[in-house]
Amino acid sequence: MWYGQLVIGPPGSGKSTYVAGVTHILKQINRKTVIINLDPFIENDIYEADINISDLIDIEKVFSDMGLGPNGTLIYCMEYLLINIDWLEEKLNTYKDCYLIIDTPGQVELYTHNDALKNIILRLNKLNCRLTSVHIVDSTLCSDGYKYISSLLLSLCSQIHLELPHVNVFSKIDLLKYFKNDLKFPLSYYVEAQNLNQLILYETYKNGSSSEDENLSYNYNKNLNNKTTNTNIENYNKNIYKINLVFLNY
Template identity: 40%
Template sequence: MVFYGQLVVGAPGAGKSTYCSGLVQLLKQLKRPVICVNLDPANDVIPFDCDVDIRELVTVEDAMETFNLGPNGALRYCMQTLLKNIGWLKHKITSLAKEASYLVIDMPGQLELYNSDDSITQIIQQFNKWDWRMCAVHLSDSVYIADPGKFVSVILAALSIMVNLEVAQINVLTKVDLLDEDRLPYDFEFFENLPDLKYLTDLLDDHPFLSQYKNLSSKLCEIVDSYSLVGFVPLNVKSKERMLHLLKQADKANGFELIDSKDLRGVIVAS
């Protein structure tokens, strides 16, 4: 059976669970069968009905207590345990599907898991073998665009996830409804399209003690610029139009057939 869906990735606080909740509401109104999966073993507050939960298999708290691990070490242990028991995940999902279904998978947010351990990469590779056609939706809090240094870090984090997951990826700036655009150094469109990152690094502090940091940031941005690797989609989960726009982009990225415009009339995304 072919599954399509989204791997929802992003740092803690970026709005992953809120986005998943809004997306599930939207898919249900579009009459798309949806299976909701939580693969974040540290997520103990899930604002949507969860069909499959990694915490049924392993929890961060149990790993910390049993093996005397810190939070990050426990997260790594949990993902390694999921990889060793990957058949459990496949069985859970396929047993719920009566027809071709859409998967919404809430992923762990800690960037270290994607850089220091290949468990998540191997899990995604299993998805590909099972013909689960997934794209990644990487969420970042739009508040960081007001600080050039922090936004460079957001760009690099998005790029790091792209390299490690090796699937089509859509990068998203969340909570745009909370932005004060008067405080931004450039128009918001600049941060969506990133036409020339030199303008971003020009805003970094020229203090002598920070010159090496500025030079490093400039070189990294030159590489990103050269290959046009990163752009962002704005998102306000309360906006029907923005949610539908992102869903259409995800449909293109994972291969799901495009939504017919007549199916979108009357759709309401609850807050």
């Protein structure tokens, strides 16, 4: 049996840094870990993957032979991995009883509506892999109310689609000090993700207009946003964020 984390999040949110940091911490307590990289585009020296999708599929060959763009290539790679899931299963069987940390591509369609990654997870479940999805979100998005709410909706879509236990993690928390003047509320407000109508109200009136037509538009958007947040986020009551306290000092 394996336990582990499926690390998801938009491009540039800090997934690879998180993977490297968590791996470093686990090794300090003598926990056997395995890093699985499912992003064929990734090129970094932050960590060395034990299992790498690039060993299964040549991304340059996909580009040249299939004539696909970046997003299409990633979807093709995930679907190719699903077809050849035996390759991943054989690799896993050489790391019995290790803790899994799975780094994924940043293209959100892979974990919001495309089924390839979801079906890969289902196959891993049959191997007794017990995973938790860890959604990494750039904490500087809190400086913009609408971007913050968008990240909540993305997190909720991912949670529902992947059907895994789910944790949201704010990354780059050290950079938030440069945006403190743009935060409308204390950090604890964004961590709890409740009473979002207050944030919508603030953003609506901040961008208000004296034009009657524009005021009608603002009122419509405010009502729509209130219904969206109350129905899809607050009532679901699971989008509570954790602060990422992983520091890389090595």
